[in-house]
Each structure stands twice: as C-alpha cells, then as structure tokens.
Amino acid sequence: MKQIIAVLRDDRAEKTRADLEAAGIPGIMLLQVTGRGVQKGDAGIGRPAGILPRFIRRHQKNCTSCDTVHGMTDDRDGDPPPSPDDASDSAFLPKCMLMLNADDGDVDRIVMVIVRANQTGRHGDGRIFICPVIGVIRIAASDTGGKSPVMERKEELKNDLSMKQVRAIILPETAQQV
Amino acid sequence: MIWALVWPEATERVIRALEHARIGGMTRIPVTNFDREPGISRDAVHYREISREMLMIAVPDNEVARAVMIIRAEAKIGSRNMAGEYLVDDGRIFVTYVEDSFAIRTFGRTGRDEKPYETDHCSSAR
Numbered sequence A: 001m002k003q004i005i006a007v008l009r010d011d012r013a014e015k016t017r018a019d020l021e022a023a024g025i026p027g028i029m030l031l032q033v034t035g036r037g038v039q040k041g042d043a044g045i046g047r048p049a050g051i052l053p054r055f056i057r058r059h060q061k062n063c064t065s066c067d068t069v070h071g072m073t074d075d076r077d078g079d080p081p082p083s084p085d086d087a088s089d090s091a092f093l094p095k096c097m098l099m100l101n102a103d104d105g106d107v108d109r110i111v112m113v114i115v116r117a118n119q120t121g122r123h124g125d126g127r128i129f130i131c132p133v134i135g136v137i138r139i140a141a142s143d144t145g146g147k148s149p150v151m152e153r154k155e156e157l158k159n160d161l162s163m164k165q166v167r168a169i170i171l172p173e174t175a176q177q178v
Numbered sequence B: 001m002i003w004a005l006v007w008p009e010a011t012e013r014v015i016r017a018l019e020h021a022r023i024g025g026m027t028r029i030p031v032t033n034f035d036r037e038p039g040i041s042r043d044a045v046h047y048r049e050i051s052r053e054m055l056m057i058a059v060p061d062n063e064v065a066r067a068v069m070i071i072r073a074e075a076k077i078g079s080r081n082m083a084g085e086y087l088v089d090d091g092r093i094f095v096t097y098v099e100d101s102f103a104i105r106t107f108g109r110t111g112r113d114e115k116p117y118e119t120d121h122c123s124s125a126r
Helices: A010-022 A051-062 A104-118 A163-170 B008-020 B061-074
Strands: A002-009 A029-036 A093-102 A127-132 B002-006 B026-033 B040-042 B045-047 B050-057 B091-095 B100-103
Touching: A002 A010, A002 A104, A010 A029, A010 A093, A010 A104, A093 A104, A093 B026, A104 A127, B002 B008, B002 B061, B008 B026, B008 B050, B008 B061, B061 B091
Parallel strands: none
Antiparallel strands: A002 A093, A002 A127, A029 A093, A029 B026, A127 B100, B002 B050, B002 B091, B026 B050, B040 B045
16 A cells, blocks of 8 residues: 655646546545745746736635745735745745555556646656555445555454554554553 | 644744755645644633644655754744743654655656755655
C-alpha cells in the first residue's frame, strides 16, 4: 500500500480528477493548499495571468491566518500593491494537493495519469511523492478493498477489530510491549 | 518528508528561516488542531479547536536534522499564562518516509528527475 501525494496546479485539479476517474480510481482527496517550489514561487514563469490573482483574493478573503504571506495582489483590480515589508521571497502560490492510497501495483499507472494530466513543461507543474503506508482500516468495515494487512485478515477476525488486534497486525513487533 | 504543525503566527518566521538555510520547496495547509492541550480561553469563550498551519517539506535525508532544528527554534511562540504554564502547544513535527519523488514537469523527459536538491533527491526508503 502506498500513499501518493501530488501537489498540482489548481486549475488542473478538475482534469486530474476526471482522468483518474476514467482510469478507474475514483477515491481521491483534494485539498486547497498554497505552495512553493525550489524556484521560490515565481509566478512570472509560464503561468497565465488572471488565474492567480482571482484565487489569491478568494484565498485571502477566506484565510485569516496568512494574509501577509502572498506577496502578490492584482493591481489591475484595485488591490493595493504589496508593501516592502511583504516583499519576502516566500511567494506562496495556490496549489491543489491530491492524496490517495493505492496498491503497489497501481502506483505506476496512477503516476502516469497524474503526469499526463498535469505536464505542461513549464515551472510549477508540481511534484509527486510516494510514501509507504503501514495499515489501512476502512471505517465502514462492511466493504472490502485495499490490500492492507488489516484488510487481508478481516475475514478471520469477523469484523471484531479491537485496537489491540489492529496494532498486533500492523505492528507485530511492538504488540507484546503494549 | 517533514510535516510541521505550527502556529499560523509562527509560520512566516519558520518559512523565512528555512529559506535562509536554503531548504527546498514546501506546501502549507491550513488545518484545525484538536489536541490534549487545554485550549484558549478568551473572555467567556473557550476554544478547544485551534487553527494551525501544516507545513509539508520534502528534504533529503542529510538535511532532516537541520530542518527540524530550524523549525523547532523558530516555531516556539511560548504562549504561557500568568503562572508560567504553557497554555497551548507550540506544535508538532512529524518526519515520514518518502520512497520516491519527482517533478511532474520533467517526468519522462530528462530521465528520472532534474534533481533540484543538491544531494540526491528526496528518496528515503531506498
């Protein structure tokens, strides 16, 4: 079981979702985040104007915590230009974070779908991280799916998974200590 | 991969410090935290759920310790009451494995990766 975390352009999120659904992967989680790559969030590189300021205004309206962070506002629409105090290097751009858990065999396919939907060749396309997952437990345990160690042994445990049993399955070496 | 749960007030300071140390790109996620901490009382209202920011930073193995030290130093806001007890946590730092990481822009074009970090890219488990 792997967790795939992809940070994508926010305007490509809908396309990615549709492509993943067409590829038979409907279960994803999308978060609206802000992010910055190693090029320090330079929006001038290969990014169409108009998408960014609208989102940032919306984000600033909703987000009370990070109003000083985005160094960019849309001058054309009458917003004040950034003050010198805000002129930090850390211009965080609106991004979309996609998280999904997948079986090991599906990872390559999912990565290819995400890359095909998001690759423009310009800076800011995003990154994909693949992380190991040690256990998955469906809260609605009536349906099976996901080849985690817990789910493989679900039949023999007959839906009576106490936390002790779960711990014994996913972390067998530490179960004796608990 | 470092997941740092910090105060929104401290986020900017952490980011600037990491930038100064040339530690790579990051993603920030606004979250709401509910911990064992007592929470914040303001007038008659008691807040248990506290707005935080999660910073997701992918760093190579040999820079994890440095990044964690920077975050620990900068994320402390030390909110105490009159008796000097800590009212709320300053946050948490989680370090997780990343098996593989690549930029979408260069995927399949220049071989594996453009390797934007100075050492080999953020693979930890291999």
